[in-house]
Amino acid sequence: MRDLLRLPRPGARWSVARYVVAGVLGVGVAAFAKRFGRLWTWILIATAIGFALGLLPLFGVLGYELAEAMTIIAAIMALDVGSAIARELQRTAPERSDMDRAGYAGRSTLRGAIVAAAVPVAIISIPAVISAVRGIWLPTCDWAFGIRAYVLLPMTTAALGGAMGFAVGALVPARPRGIRWFLAGVAPFVPALFIAFAALWRFYAAPPVFTYNAILGYFPGNLYDENVELIAPLYWSRLEQVMWVVGVLALISRWLDVPSYRVRMHARPNHRGYGLWFGVLAIAAAVGIRTQGGTLGYKPDAEDIEEALGGRFETPHFIIHYARTKEIEETIGLIAEDHEFRLAEVVAELGSAPSQKLRSFYFADSDQKARWMGARDVQMAKPWRREIYLEHRGFPHSSLRHEIAHAVAADFGDPVFGIAARRVLGLPILASPGLIEGLAVATDWPGGYDRFTPHESVRVLQELGARPEIKSLLSLQFFSVSSSAGYTTAGSFLRYLLDTYGAVKLRALYHSGGDFDGVYHRDLGALENDWRAMLDTIALPPGAAEMSKERFRVGSVFQRPCPHAIAAKEQLADEAMSHGNRNGAIALLRDVCVDAPEEPRYRLNLADKLAGGSDLEEAEALGYWTQLAGDVNHVTSTLRAEAFERLARYTAQKDPAQLARWLDLGTKLPLSDVERRQLDAMNYALHYTGPAGPLLRGYFFNASPVIPAPVWAQFAVLAEPTAGFPHYLFALQRLNQGELVAASAELEKALALGLPGPAFVKNGARRLAVAAYRTGNAAGVRSAIAALRSPELTTGDHLLADDWERRLVFDARPRDYAESLISWFTSPK
Numbered sequence: 001m002r003d004l005l006r007l008p009r010p011g012a013r014w015s016v017a018r019y020v021v022a023g024v025l026g027v028g029v030a031a032f033a034k035r036f037g038r039l040w041t042w043i044l045i046a047t048a049i050g051f052a053l054g055l056l057p058l059f060g061v062l063g064y065e066l067a068e069a070m071t072i073i074a075a076i077m078a079l080d081v082g083s084a085i086a087r088e089l090q091r092t093a094p095e096r097s098d099m100d101r102a103g104y105a106g107r108s109t110l111r112g113a114i115v116a117a118a119v120p121v122a123i124i125s126i127p128a129v130i131s132a133v134r135g136i137w138l139p140t141c142d143w144a145f146g147i148r149a150y151v152l153l154p155m156t157t158a159a160l161g162g163a164m165g166f167a168v169g170a171l172v173p174a175r176p177r178g179i180r181w182f183l184a185g186v187a188p189f190v191p192a193l194f195i196a197f198a199a200l201w202r203f204y205a206a207p208p209v210f211t212y213n214a215i216l217g218y219f220p221g222n223l224y225d226e227n228v229e230l231i232a233p234l235y236w237s238r239l240e241q242v243m244w245v246v247g248v249l250a251l252i253s254r255w256l257d258v259p260s261y262r263v264r265m266h267a268r269p270n271h272r273g274y275g276l277w278f279g280v281l282a283i284a285a286a287v288g289i290r291t292q293g294g295t296l297g298y299k300p301d302a303e304d305i306e307e308a309l310g311g312r313f314e315t316p317h318f319i320i321h322y323a324r325t326k327e328i329e330e331t332i333g334l335i336a337e338d339h340e341f342r343l344a345e346v347v348a349e350l351g352s353a354p355s356q357k358l359r360s361f362y363f364a365d366s367d368q369k370a371r372w373m374g375a376r377d378v379q380m381a382k383p384w385r386r387e388i389y390l391e392h393r394g395f396p397h398s399s400l401r402h403e404i405a406h407a408v409a410a411d412f413g414d415p416v417f418g419i420a421a422r423r424v425l426g427l428p429i430l431a432s433p434g435l436i437e438g439l440a441v442a443t444d445w446p447g448g449y450d451r452f453t454p455h456e457s458v459r460v461l462q463e464l465g466a467r468p469e470i471k472s473l474l475s476l477q478f479f480s481v482s483s484s485a486g487y488t489t490a491g492s493f494l495r496y497l498l499d500t501y502g503a504v505k506l507r508a509l510y511h512s513g514g515d516f517d518g519v520y521h522r523d524l525g526a527l528e529n530d531w532r533a534m535l536d537t538i539a540l541p542p543g544a545a546e547m548s549k550e551r552f553r554v555g556s557v558f559q560r561p562c563p564h565a566i567a568a569k570e571q572l573a574d575e576a577m578s579h580g581n582r583n584g585a586i587a588l589l590r591d592v593c594v595d596a597p598e599e600p601r602y603r604l605n606l607a608d609k610l611a612g613g614s615d616l617e618e619a620e621a622l623g624y625w626t627q628l629a630g631d632v633n634h635v636t637s638t639l640r641a642e643a644f645e646r647l648a649r650y651t652a653q654k655d656p657a658q659l660a661r662w663l664d665l666g667t668k669l670p671l672s673d674v675e676r677r678q679l680d681a682m683n684y685a686l687h688y689t690g691p692a693g694p695l696l697r698g699y700f701f702n703a704s705p706v707i708p709a710p711v712w713a714q715f716a717v718l719a720e721p722t723a724g725f726p727h728y729l730f731a732l733q734r735l736n737q738g739e740l741v742a743a744s745a746e747l748e749k750a751l752a753l754g755l756p757g758p759a760f761v762k763n764g765a766r767r768l769a770v771a772a773y774r775t776g777n778a779a780g781v782r783s784a785i786a787a788l789r790s791p792e793l794t795t796g797d798h799l800l801a802d803d804w805e806r807r808l809v810f811d812a813r814p815r816d817y818a819e820s821l822i823s824w825f826t827s828p829k
């Protein structure tokens with residue numbers, strides 16, 4: 001150990017060859033290691049990393065990012081140090097007598113393994129200490145989680161790696177020569193390479209995107225889930241890893257020659273048989289835990305997920321594994337038809353059909369999806385497996401076409417992962433997130449119909465000065481940009497290429513991983529300039545930038561303080577409210593507001609929980625709402641409108657004059673139709689002078705358990721049957737009660753009689769299309785299509801009308817072949 005920590009000897013000379021070797025192996029780091037010893041080198045590296053991480057958002061304080069980053073360093077360092085300790089014990093053998101080193105092999109192995117585990121743990125603790133000190137002045141929002149993450153991830157990895165490195169070192173000669181010298185240097189890292197390969201293979205060969213392994217500990221699989229939880233599966237996986245290491249060490253002890261500290265073919269006379277049996281039992285325990293990995297939640301495979309979901313529905317082009325909840329069971333036929341229709345749309349856009357059936361894993365909710373494959377907050381696909389993973393949403397599913405596009409693109413993506421990736425030495429290594437996600441957005445056009453199209457949204461981003469550069473989106477810098485801005489911009493650019501140059505070239509671009517020159521015979525800069533020129537021709541409505549500020553305001557997870565701690569507290573607050581613990585929820589949300597005082601939405605959420613409490617709490621909520629509504633400089637019009645709505649509801653019974661003022665201010669804000677609809681509805685009801693006026697005001701401002709909203713709406717219809725707005729409100733209530741036929745009839749009447757503005761026409765037509773389609777009322781769907789094509793509505797509404805028209809055509813055609821459908825979609829209209 002003293003030799004490992006040695007200081008430089010005065011007058012020691014170094015040969016030129018040693019300097020050359022040191023430069024090749026690490027440009028100074030290896031030279032330092034040669035001169036100062038392994039441990040001092042790793043201590044220096046750990047210290048330097050601890051200080052350097054302070055320059056990176058989220059990595060500089062105790063939290064998940066720091067813990068995950070350090071696990072990789074911990075694994076490499078621990079294997080190296082552990083094996084070096086074993087070899088150092090071997091090198092000192094000639095300096096001691098056999099009596100000095102005598103002892104039972106089990107005890108000697110245990111002592112050596114403990115030292116080999118403890119030293120890396122101490123070294124990897126250095127960045128944690130530095131980050132903890134830094135956390136005194138930088139925000140560290142959850143010290144307990146940060147400490148737990150660091151203990152369970154890098155420190156545990158360091159302990160396991162050190163012990164395993166010690167076992168490998170006991171197998172390797174202390175002074176090997178020739179090829180054995182090279183093998184001795186590589187040997188300690190073989191376990192890490194094996195684990196890394198196994199993790200990659202599991203990601204490739206099984207549905208889950210999360211991974212539990214001895215190096216990383218736990219990785220959630222994507223960067224969009226903010227609430228990272230260290231739960232039972234992590235502990236089970238760590239227990240399995242401990243059993244493997246204990247088993248290997250026990251077997252090593254069976255053949256360890258204590259005086260030379262080497263594994264020999266024949267055990268020494270003082271060896272007892274305990275090591276062999278203990279090793280067999282430990283390995284058996286590890287194997288037993290691993291075989292239950294799916295049930296325990298850290299190693300589920302496709303079969304485990306299929307069994308957990310329970311349902312199976314097969315169509316001509318899909319095998320759907322679905323959760324057998326009552327709602328999904330009742331609508332699985334509709335869900336399956338939606339899959340087939342969206343596939344036909346994707347194939348028509350890309351001109352390429354999948355070469356095999358696709359599999360869809362359809363989960364009951366985000367919690368079930370997170371439990372079995374990860375990706376709590378996002379829908380996902382694994383193109384190379386031709387699989388998509390969705391949680392149940394209302395029909396039609398908003399993300400279905402996007403994920404199908406990923407799966408279809410696998411047939412012209414790279415041959416390994418089926419994605420857009422540039423090749424290095426013939427291997428598809430440099431993945432292009434911008435091409436991967438941009439293609440899906442371009443195919444799922446325009447994505448969300450309740451907002452601007454991606455082309456229009458990029459124009460908004462230009463006005464806001466927040467449009468990302470295309471070049472940055474084609475690299476891993478994609479993940480440093482907010483998902484809304486990154487997906488939208490990449491999707492707009494690729495849609496331009498699709499519309500301008502066609503699907504054949506876009507598929508070739510995707511297959512090449514981004515060879516713009518080779519595919520389009522123009523460089524990326526020229527294509528981007530053409531795209532920008534196209535965007536300049538798009539006219540935006542007045543206030544478009546302000547309308548979209550809220551959508552693009554929030555940056556990526558790396559640009560926000562304490563995202564994981566805040567997400568966890570918000571989830572706990574929701575759970576507390578659901579269990580009737582209102583005070584606990586309020587306390588958690590107060591902590592959130594302290595963690596991120598600059599974020600207005602957290603104050604809005606806190607005010608919502610405070611409302612309805614004591615007079616003091618209501619006054620506090622009123623203060624938050626008033627402050628947010630009046631903050632023109634720091635709060636977007638979207639959040640201000642929400643605050644005005646809450647102020648209006650609060651003052652409805654207490655101060656009618658103030659109610660009118662709040663509504664007047666709120667309706668004057670630049671808002672999208674979706675955002676302004678509730679304020680417009682309340683304002684319309686407040687000032688309505690027809691016979692239904694008092695009943696409309698009762699609907700919005702006096703609804704209670706005694707006279708609920710559906711009763712007010714029905715009385716309003718009876719009072720003024722020729723007015724469209726009461727029918728519209730009554731239809732919404734019938735929809736809430738699941739009465740689709742009656743709701744469709746009411747919505748058709750409302751649209752025919754007229755509604756007070758485009759926001760209500762839009763919502764009424766969209767609701768009618770879904771309700772009518774689900775009840776087989778094609779005439780009602782066509783009425784909705786006609787309303788959506790109204791000139792006063794947006795481009796997104798007109799595209800939605802086209803989508804419903806295609807769906808009706810799809811349903812009317814034979815279902816036993818897709819070729820005719822593709823022909824229809826691609827033919828000129």
